[in-house]
Amino acid sequence: MILGEGRVDGTARDPYGSGLMRVVYFGSGEFAVPALRWLTNSPHEIAAVVTQPDRPAGRGKKPTATPVGAMAESLGLPLHKTENANEAGFVEQIRNLRADLGIVAAFGQKLHAPLRAAFAGECINIHSSLLPKYRGAAPINWAILNGEPKTGVSVFRLVDRMDAGPVLVRRETMIGSTETAEELHDRLAGIACDALGAALGLLEQNLQHPGEPQDESLATQAPKLTKADGMLRLDETAEQIALRCRAMWSWPGARCLYRGADGRAEEITIAAASAIPTQAAEPPGTITSLLTVATRQGTLEIHGLKPAGKRGMGWQDFVNGRHVKPGDRLEAINP
Missing domain, CATH: 3.10.25.10 (Formyl transferase, C-terminal domain)
Incomplete structure (x- = not known):
């Protein structure tokens, strides 16, 4: 396995080949932590972790790392903190990593087309609903509020429209009759590891795996809570x-x-x-x-x-x- 900036021959892997991948992980919130931990124990190479900058928190308003940032630092992973991952200079930094795939989970920024194109296999996202249901920032909360009997995790390809890309993997689970959003959040974060593993298995065989288009007639929204x-x-x-x-x-x-x-x-x-x-x-x-x-x-x-x-x-x-x-x-x- 080659570490550092790019491969020995300076190229990305064959996008139609198979084998292990070099990835960049984009994440910030607690939901994204278990999948990052899982990824570090997988055979895949983490070229970098990208997260939001430290924010003031607590009574003293002390600058505090995101949960993903704190995890990456504790694991000694290459870490980038940015307010704007789509800024041209940052996109060039990511392109120079010559990674196969971008993996996104609870990142807090939308990845535009030039950034997605910096990867041989573009980018996938881990989302806490059974897409196309509950696209948006608060899918767990709205699923419970609407009395849904089940929900799950979807791994899909990023496109310009929010949470609308073709789905690679879905993992379904029943919602407990007394389960709170906080409890379901933590449980889905664990299920996300299995979903990510299955998605990476598909992409190992074909980095350009098209996924399954979402049925737009079934799409519902999960707007940010206030x-x-x-x-x-x-x-x-x-x-x-x-x-x-x-x-x-x-x-x-x-x-x-x-x-x-x-x-x-x-x-x-x-x-x-x-x-x-x-x-x-x-x-x-x-x-x-x-x-x-x-x-x-x-x-x-x-x-x-x-x-x-x-x-x-x-x-x-x-x-x-x-x-x-x-x-x-x-x-x-x-x-």
């Missing part, structure tokens, strides 16, 4: 509220106000809840005699929550600490 997406509406059904609580954990969080008998309101984020088909007689948002919450249809049972500025806790701990009583209310937060 804080407003976490605002609970107590006039929804118990099932809809429970789905939102799971889909929005841990960010932006499904938030509402708890108002006790003294009239004071406290913001809470519901981390876990489930729907009970029994209909309560009280108006939506009212805490019932069973310490569940009345909704438009069905009753909501809260399991865990996080008061603003405090640590998470179980519902019973909150009930005991706040002396929650029937007739207290959960209310929507006014925008």
Whole structure:
């Protein structure tokens, strides 16, 4: 295996041959870390890792590396941090690596055609949905919010349109009935390793493998979340509220106000809840005699929550600490 800039003869591998590949990994977020770790244990050569620059984080606003950047540094991999991977000078740096393939996962920047063309086999992307469903920045959250029974990971070829390229591999999994977006994110990140391995197996045999075109009639969108997406509406059904609580954990969080008998309101984020088909007689948002919450249809049972500025806790701990009583209310937060 040849390390450094380019191969011994200064050329890329035969794009129609087979064998191991020289790759550049583009990633930033936590989702991309397991696949990078998997790649380091594979026979393929990592020519470089590309990530977003360090950002201020924490109370001290100290510049902090991305999860992928931190992993690459700990593994001693060649690391590039860039605000704009499509800048002409940076594209030339990547081209000089003479890599076979670009692999993208949770990178945070769109790769334009000149950068994709710097690779003999162009670029593939690891996406956390069963494309063409849930194209966009938040596929895990929207799949849960919409009550999907299953989701998965797709590895596809990058094209100009977002998440629209031909698919090389899909890996499917059922969504757990109580699984939060955070939990599903971590599980899909593991499944992504298997999906990437299968995709690289195809490309080892044919670097120009065309993949399967996506059916545009089945395409749906998963736009980036905002804080407003976490605002609970107590006039929804118990099932809809429970789905939102799971889909929005841990960010932006499904938030509402708890108002006790003294009239004071406290913001809470519901981390876990489930729907009970029994209909309560009280108006939506009212805490019932069973310490569940009345909704438009069905009753909501809260399991865990996080008061603003405090640590998470179980519902019973909150009930005991706040002396929650029937007739207290959960209310929507006014925008």
